[in-house]
Amino acid sequence: MTRAVDDKHTFMTRIFVGALVAMAVILGMTLWTVNAARTAADNAGDKVSEFYLEELAGRRSQAMAELIVTEFKQMERAISLMAPEDLASQESLRTFIGRVETLCDLDLFAVVDEDDVVYARYATYMGGSRYDFLQEGRELTDRLVSTTSLYGANKQICLAVPIADRVFMGKNLKACFVQVDIDDIISTLTFNDEDGGETSCCIYYKNGENLAQMGFGPIGASENILNALKGHLDVNEWRRLQENFERGGRGEVRFTYEGATETLYYAPVEDTNWMLAVLISDSLIRDQIRDVSDDVLAQSTIQIMVTLAVLLIYFGGLLIRMRRISNTMLEEEREHSRHAGERAERSEQELGVVKEIAYRDALTGVKSKYAYTEEEPAIEESMRDGSIGELGILVCDVNNLKYVNDTFGHSAGDEYIRTACKLVCDLYDHSPVFRIGGDEFVVILRGEDYIHRHEILAELNRIVEENNQRGEVVVAAGMAEYEPGDMRLHDVFYRADKRMYDRKAQLKELAGENPRTWAPR
Amino acid sequence: MVRRLAFMSHERAIEYNKGKAQSGKGMSPVRAITVRASLAFAILLALVVPMWNGGTRTLAQSETGTDGAKADAAGAESAQDVQEAVNFDHELDGYVPKKDHYNVYLTYKIVHPWWDAVALGMEDAQRQFLDRGVTVTYEYLAPEAASAEDQKQRLLEAAQGPYDVIGVDVADEEVISPVLDELIAEGKKVMTFSSSDAAEGCKRIAYVGNTHNYEDGAQLTEALCKKLDYQGKVAILVGTKGAPCHEDRARGAMDTIAQYEDMEVVEVEYDDDSSARAFELTRHILDNHEDLAGFICCNMSNPVGAARAVVRSNREVVIVGMDHDREALRFLDEGVIYCLGVQDCYSIGFDTLQTAVKIADGVKPGKLYSETINESTTIIYQDDAKLMREVLYGDIP
Numbered sequence: 062m063t064r065a066v067d068d069k070h071t072f073m074t075r076i077f078v079g080a081l082v083a084m085a086v087i088l089g090m091t092l093w094t095v096n097a098a099r100t101a102a103d104n105a106g107d108k109v110s111e112f113y114l115e116e117l118a119g120r121r122s123q124a125m126a127e128l129i130v131t132e133f134k135q136m137e138r139a140i141s142l143m144a145p146e147d148l149a150s151q152e153s154l155r156t157f158i159g160r161v162e163t164l165c166d167l168d169l170f171a172v173v174d175e176d177d178v179v180y181a182r183y184a185t186y187m188g189g190s191r192y193d194f195l196q197e198g199r200e201l202t203d204r205l206v207s208t209t210s211l212y213g214a215n216k217q218i219c220l221a222v223p224i225a226d227r228v229f230m231g232k233n234l235k236a237c238f239v240q241v242d243i244d245d246i247i248s249t250l251t252f253n254d255e256d257g258g259e260t261s262c263c264i265y266y267k268n269g270e271n272l273a274q275m276g277f278g279p280i281g282a283s284e285n286i287l288n289a290l291k292g293h294l295d296v297n298e299w300r301r302l303q304e305n306f307e308r309g310g311r312g313e314v315r316f317t318y319e320g321a322t323e324t325l326y327y328a329p330v331e332d333t334n335w336m337l338a339v340l341i342s343d344s345l346i347r348d349q350i351r352d353v354s355d356d357v358l359a360q361s362t363i364q365i366m367v368t369l370a371v372l373l374i375y376f377g378g379l380l381i382r383m384r385r386i387s388n389t390m391l392e393e394e395r396e397h398s399r400h401a402g403e404r405a406e407r408s409e410q411e412l413g414v415v416k417e418i419a420y421r422d423a424l425t426g427v428k429s430k431y432a433y434t435e436e437e438p439a440i441e442e443s444m445r446d447g448s449i450g451e452l453g454i455l456v457c458d459v460n461n462l463k464y465v466n467d468t469f470g471h472s473a474g475d476e477y478i479r480t481a482c483k484l485v486c487d488l489y490d491h492s493p494v495f496r497i498g499g500d501e502f503v504v505i506l507r508g509e510d511y512i513h514r515h516e517i518l519a520e521l522n523r524i525v526e527e528n529n530q531r532g533e534v535v536v537a538a539g540m541a542e543y544e545p546g547d548m549r550l551h552d553v554f555y556r557a558d559k560r561m562y563d564r565k566a567q568l569k570e571l572a573g574e575n576p577r578t579w580a581p582r
Numbered sequence: 583m584v585r586r587l588a589f590m591s592h593e594r595a596i597e598y599n600k601g602k603a604q605s606g607k608g609m610s611p612v613r614a615i616t617v618r619a620s621l622a623f624a625i626l627l628a629l630v631v632p633m634w635n636g637g638t639r640t641l642a643q644s645e646t647g648t649d650g651a652k653a654d655a656a657g658a659e660s661a662q663d664v665q666e667a668v669n670f671d672h673e674l675d676g677y678v679p680k681k682d683h684y685n686v687y688l689t690y691k692i693v694h695p696w697w698d699a700v701a702l703g704m705e706d707a708q709r710q711f712l713d714r715g716v717t718v719t720y721e722y723l724a725p726e727a728a729s730a731e732d733q734k735q736r737l738l739e740a741a742q743g744p745y746d747v748i749g750v751d752v753a754d755e756e757v758i759s760p761v762l763d764e765l766i767a768e769g770k771k772v773m774t775f776s777s778s779d780a781a782e783g784c785k786r787i788a789y790v791g792n793t794h795n796y797e798d799g800a801q802l803t804e805a806l807c808k809k810l811d812y813q814g815k816v817a818i819l820v821g822t823k824g825a826p827c828h829e830d831r832a833r834g835a836m837d838t839i840a841q842y843e844d845m846e847v848v849e850v851e852y853d854d855d856s857s858a859r860a861f862e863l864t865r866h867i868l869d870n871h872e873d874l875a876g877f878i879c880c881n882m883s884n885p886v887g888a889a890r891a892v893v894r895s896n897r898e899v900v901i902v903g904m905d906h907d908r909e910a911l912r913f914l915d916e917g918v919i920y921c922l923g924v925q926d927c928y929s930i931g932f933d934t935l936q937t938a939v940k941i942a943d944g945v946k947p948g949k950l951y952s953e954t955i956n957e958s959t960t961i962i963y964q965d966d967a968k969l970m971r972e973v974l975y976g977d978i979p
Binding site: 184 | 693701702704708718719721723908928974975
């Protein structure tokens with residue numbers, strides 16, 4: 062029983078541990094998959110970032126260059142369309158300029174005369190101190206891109222083209238120009254995503270000075286980008302950046318600024334000495350890709366966790382169920398054992414009753430012949446091993462029983478036997494009395510009865526002889542003692558039986574030819 | 583187009599940070615509170631700081647090398663004043679012009695960046711008029727070299743033109759004031775603007791600009807004297823001879839020096855509003871006076887030329903001067919110039935055009951505008967230079 066319980070416990074432990082190992086493996090694989098997926102997403106983000114930046118910078122640089130070229134072409138076209146009547150008066154010139162601004166959607170278009178007087182749509186003013194391209198000694202012979210920094214205002218890009226053969230109010234017109242707010246251009250080039258993230262765009266001179274007044278990501282508006290990045294890049298990397306700026310090359314550099322990793326891509330703007338720079342926080346694309354992958358991973362993780370939870374619940378339930386079954390089986394076995402015990406006990410009791418019935422003579426109440434045969438092996442065993450000690454056998458036979466039965470009936474015979482038995486039992490009250498036949502009794506003498514065997518037998522004989530005379534119950538008895546050499550109880554019995562017959566014959570002789578016999582009362 | 587650069591760059595920085603915070607890890611609570619507190623503080627300041635109504639302001643002076651606590655306190659106090667030294671946030675008043683088109687003629691002393699700054703205020707006003715459906719065209723012209731005669735000629739020519747109002751920054755009050763009276767007598771509407779008004783008694787209708795040039799000169803000089811511990815020889819550089827603003831500042835300077843026994847004005851020179859000329863004059867003065875302790879510069883070109891010469895001479899001379907020249911501000915930042923009086927050119931330009939429209943409509947000085955519209959001058963020191971450079975030019979190196 063204990064072994065069986067141990068086996069079940071081990072079995073359940075194995076199931077439990079196995080389930081835990083399986084779940085740990087699933088969990089470990091899940092985490093590994095998550096990390097692998099995240100790394101893959103980061104790598105993908107980097108590649109997309111690089112591609113995106115390169116494409117973005119390239120397109121913006123091209124857009125910037127195209128914008129400049131377009132402005133130049135528009136100005137040249139406008140001047141070619143300038144008719145003499147447009148130069149007839151201040152008012153007609155302003156009207157013409159206004160028409161050009163409207164048609165070409167320009168913030169400021171103006172013409173300049175030989176005295177550097179600027180004629181704009183609403184104002185005529187001195188340009189010599191205001192525009193770099195009109196600085197003293199500077200001659201405009203071709204398209205010119207320059208900037209002007211106005212007091213308190215954003216830097217402006219001035220795109221100027223020379224004018225020939227145009228006279229206004231007696232003075233030669235020498236140039237026309239458009240003025241474009243750099244910050245406005247940069248604002249159009251800057252990309253804002255829906256989440257408020259920004260891909261910064263800026264224009265720098267090749268010496269790193271900012272053309273605009275706009276900040277460039279974490280780099281301040283007034284900072285020289287080369288100086289700003291000096292402490293954030295490897296020396297060689299910074300030199301390469303500086304060289305690329307100087308020669309107008311393209312490139313990419315990644316740096317960490319104020320804790321954020323940024324990627325800068327730069328490209329020259331054609332026909333200028335400017336560099337267009339695009340900056341994107343690494344996290345912008347990567348975060349977005351990671352957000353998507355994290356969502357997917359989160360869903361997968363939830364699925365796996367739910368699966369694990371279900372498995373855990375299932376195995377837990379299974380374990381609990383098995384424990385219950387095991388306990389139930391154990392309980393049943395215990396119950397069964399208990400019932401078996403009870404049944405065995407009851408059987409033994411029944412057996413005892415049966416034995417009691419078998420051992421006891423129903424008529425006289427003394428031990429039966431069966432009891433005598435049960436007794437016999439133990440006595441013989443003690444004979445063989447020499448532990449028998451003192452033992453005597455008394456064999457009794459009730460005389461005249463046949464006569465009583467035949468004369469008075471079996472009931473009277475039964476009473477006759479009971480009376481004889483009582484006579485024996487009263488005398489041998491320390492020894493077992495066995496009825497081994499219809500009229501035969503055996504007494505096994507031990508203890509006091511053995512010690513006083515002769516006196517008791519003598520008393521019995523005396524009583525019997527008296528009874529023999531008075532017509533009472535007559536019992537013939539013969540006694541024998543165990544003698545060394547006796548191997549069986551029968552040996553002793555045999556001698557006692559022989560003596561009983563001798564006595565029986567003796568009693569007959571004493572009764573004579575017309576003996577008085579027992580009669581029921 | 584015109585804007586307050588420092589504020590805008592700050593706002594962009596906030597926007598950038600906000601964008602980054604939203605796209606990625608998010609803005610920390612402390613940072614968010616700091617940004618909100620900064621914005622709230624800025625709004626509060628904008629609401630409670632009263633409008634400056636003219637005059638010369640001297641910012642708390644904190645010399646380089648003084649104790650840190652004093653310098654920090656001064657910087658904190660003056661930051662707001664530096665921001666307000668030039669007011670870029672103008673809006674036309676509620677006056678409704680009678681016409682939908684005005685033509686104004688304006689002339690000034692000399693082609694110089696100082697008047698370009700004034701021009702930007704005018705352009706802002708013109709755009710705002712246009713937004714209200716009123717077209718204001720104007721000519722804003724000056725000679726390459728300062729000349730009262732040239733200015734007189736321009737005024738007389740303008741009197742023949744189709745202008746609603748003629749305005750002038752007086753190059754020489756003695757020469758120009760009579761011309762203005764003549765024009766008024768002819769029925770022309772004439773005003774003065776910028777840095778120099780006409781002579782007292784002139785019948786011009788109004789003046790928009792600096793009315794405290796004498797005080798500006800005096801205050802700059804007082805700062806110099808204090809710096810020199812009220813002893814030593816000084817030279818005065820002036821711009822155009824006869825230009826009221828320059829002359830007034832020079833007078834203010836000389837009167838201030840005269841108060842101190844141990845101080846002496848050893849030279850007074852005119853650079854004709856040319857920094858190159860100022861440079862040469864300064865070199866000569868330095869050569870002639872080895873013990874010279876300071877320069878008082880009365881216009882925009884003076885301090886630039888003086889600073890260049892002093893740097894080249896490698897001598898320690900204290901320079902005080904006028905205006906917002908970019909190079910002068912850099913010298914101020916570097917400590918070569920001790921202090922500068924910065925005039926609110928933008929406001930001068932804006933108010934000039936706004937007043938011109940009222941004058942053109944025949945509105946007399948009174949409720950709608952003053953006969954003298956005074957604009958402020960703010961004296962700034964080295965600690966203020968970076969912020970002023972950013973405010974005006976956005977170019978802190």
